Amino acid sequence: MSARRYQDRARPPNLRSEDYVSGQVYRDDGVFRDELDTVLGKVWHFACHVSEVPEPGDYRTFLHALQPLFVIRGEDEKLRCFFNTCPQCGARLLGDGAGTAARLRCVRHPGQFDWSGRVVASAQSEDNAESDVLSAAPRLREIHAETKNGLVFVNLDDAAQPLDAFLGQGLEIFDGVFGDDGVEYEVFHFHRATVKANWKAWQETIVDLYHEFMHVVLRTTQMTAAPMSARDMRVYPNGHLAIGGLKADYDNYKGYSARDGSAAFPGLTVDDARFTPLFPDTTIITRGTVMRIDTVTPLDPHRTIVESRGLGIKGEPEADRLMRMRHHNDYWGPFGRNVPEDAFAAEACEKSFGKGAGRYQIIARDEGGRGQDDLMLRAYYKAWSEMTGRLAHSPGNT
Amino acid sequence: MALDAEDFTAFIDLCSTEFDYRITVYSPEIRKEMIWLDQDYEGMRALLEMVPQHLKRLGTLKRHVSVYIIDHDATAAIATVTSSFIVTHTDPDGVSQLFVAGTYYDEVDCRGDRYLLKRRRAHLETRDLGIGSHIPI
Numbered sequence A: 001m002s003a004r005r006y007q008d009r010a011r012p013p014n015l016r017s018e019d020y021v022s023g024q025v026y027r028d029d030g031v032f033r034d035e036l037d038t039v040l041g042k043v044w045h046f047a048c049h050v051s052e053v054p055e056p057g058d059y060r061t062f063l064h065a066l067q068p069l070f071v072i073r074g075e076d077e078k079l080r081c082f083f084n085t086c087p088q089c090g091a092r093l094l095g096d097g098a099g100t101a102a103r104l105r106c107v108r109h110p111g112q113f114d115w116s117g118r119v120v121a122s123a124q125s126e127d128n129a130e131s132d133v134l135s136a137a138p139r140l141r142e143i144h145a146e147t148k149n150g151l152v153f154v155n156l157d158d159a160a161q162p163l164d165a166f167l168g169q170g171l172e173i174f175d176g177v178f179g180d181d182g183v184e185y186e187v188f189h190f191h192r193a194t195v196k197a198n199w200k201a202w203q204e205t206i207v208d209l210y211h212e213f214m215h216v217v218l219r220t221t222q223m224t225a226a227p228m229s230a231r232d233m234r235v236y237p238n239g240h241l242a243i244g245g246l247k248a249d250y251d252n253y254k255g256y257s258a259r260d261g262s263a264a265f266p267g268l269t270v271d272d273a274r275f276t277p278l279f280p281d282t283t284i285i286t287r288g289t290v291m292r293i294d295t296v297t298p299l300d301p302h303r304t305i306v307e308s309r310g311l312g313i314k315g316e317p318e319a320d321r322l323m324r325m326r327h328h329n330d331y332w333g334p335f336g337r338n339v340p341e342d343a344f345a346a347e348a349c350e351k352s353f354g355k356g357a358g359r360y361q362i363i364a365r366d367e368g369g370r371g372q373d374d375l376m377l378r379a380y381y382k383a384w385s386e387m388t389g390r391l392a393h394s395p396g397n398t
Numbered sequence B: 001m002a003l004d005a006e007d008f009t010a011f012i013d014l015c016s017t018e019f020d021y022r023i024t025v026y027s028p029e030i031r032k033e034m035i036w037l038d039q040d041y042e043g044m045r046a047l048l049e050m051v052p053q054h055l056k057r058l059g060t061l062k063r064h065v066s067v068y069i070i071d072h073d074a075t076a077a078i079a080t081v082t083s084s085f086i087v088t089h090t091d092p093d094g095v096s097q098l099f100v101a102g103t104y105y106d107e108v109d110c111r112g113d114r115y116l117l118k119r120r121r122a123h124l125e126t127r128d129l130g131i132g133s134h135i136p137i
């Protein structure tokens, strides 16, 4: 190939600027640093489900925007979120993913904190709550935490708008599902995987509808079950998205059993499928009998932690729980039929975009807001551009 | 060996029609025992039959198994076998990495002229399975 042809390939495609995304969005270190500050540092991030921290003293640690954080339930039942860092000399506090702590102990010095982040013993004065040293000692650094429909969200930004304002109507397609008719959900499946891909490439495995051709299961069970024209895509403020109107014929895939008589979640029939990608890093998916919540947490532009949860109804009979586990594992989980394909695709994009071979991604499909329209991808990158102040098709130019 | 070679017919042929297979994992994050795959004989057969149609991880998996305990109940003609395993993944460039470590808890049906795998619990130590696998462990 001549040098000229190589140059041509670097040129942006002859499309509207909103119809393509530059490969730099997936690999550039400067873009990544900006994302940490202007996107992940500002949004409400899904941390865990309330069922993971049911009792006072229960905690759950996680990483968000590279920061080690944890959510803990207080004596007053309130969920709070703190940096998992001792404010005195910076050592880590909690070493494991979850647990129950009588007190939060610093690994390095005798520093101890209660569930509301108050220091109760310090490096300078062991267990003397009355001392002046203690009253002057710093509390744990707290960030915002709020709960909606049992989902715990946190926000690193001191000036964050309330969670409800951030979500807006973003969860409306789950209104009847989460409902307020006393149904309580709980997490029964958790898989935390490191994927060699940019974090947005994972989010795209949901937002990009055209990719469903990649999945045998979706070709056989979903694309045939409801007309493309029934698809209902919604775009909300702050980059949240939703798609409803999907159906599935499970017995069209060899080895899946018909789901008649299975216990669907409230507000759903067994063959319903609905997705809500919440900007920028969380997705809630239901398929009638099962619900999955995914979070992506970047480690750097090329590696991402994907956390997937599966939810059932708290206190349901064992047979229902086993049914949900089976249905969950049919599609999802590390041995599911779909998730390894999505991960494979995300890693394949990294192989292309990661070092610059892939120049851009075209997101120009227009099917009038139905079918496999790329409008959700365009909306995702529009919100991304607004927050980063960089243009997704040309992120070097602000 | 049959699974390593992706010879699924040969693997199924080693299983009893009462085959009961599960992959289990304990999650300290949610403090629960989880099931990551749960299949009977027919389910396993269909699942393996569909593997070639899927977009699956490139390269090969190799299982290394060490048998720890064999308990043979002569009256019931059932042997229970506990083994440790590791599975390595070798990518198309020939680079091998550990994919998963765990323990098999097996029941082998010794009634017929051939021993058949009746029950397998593959309990995993490894919880981060990266992109996962279409092929059971």
Ligand code: FES
Pocket (backbone or CB within 6 Å): A086, A087, A088, A089, A090, A091, A106, A107, A108, A109, A110, A111, A122, A123
């Ligand atoms: S680092 Fe925690 S008390 Fe010193």
Ligand SMILES: [Fe+2]
Pocket (backbone or CB within 6 Å): A205, A206, A211, A212, A215, A338, A342
């Ligand atoms: Fe997918």
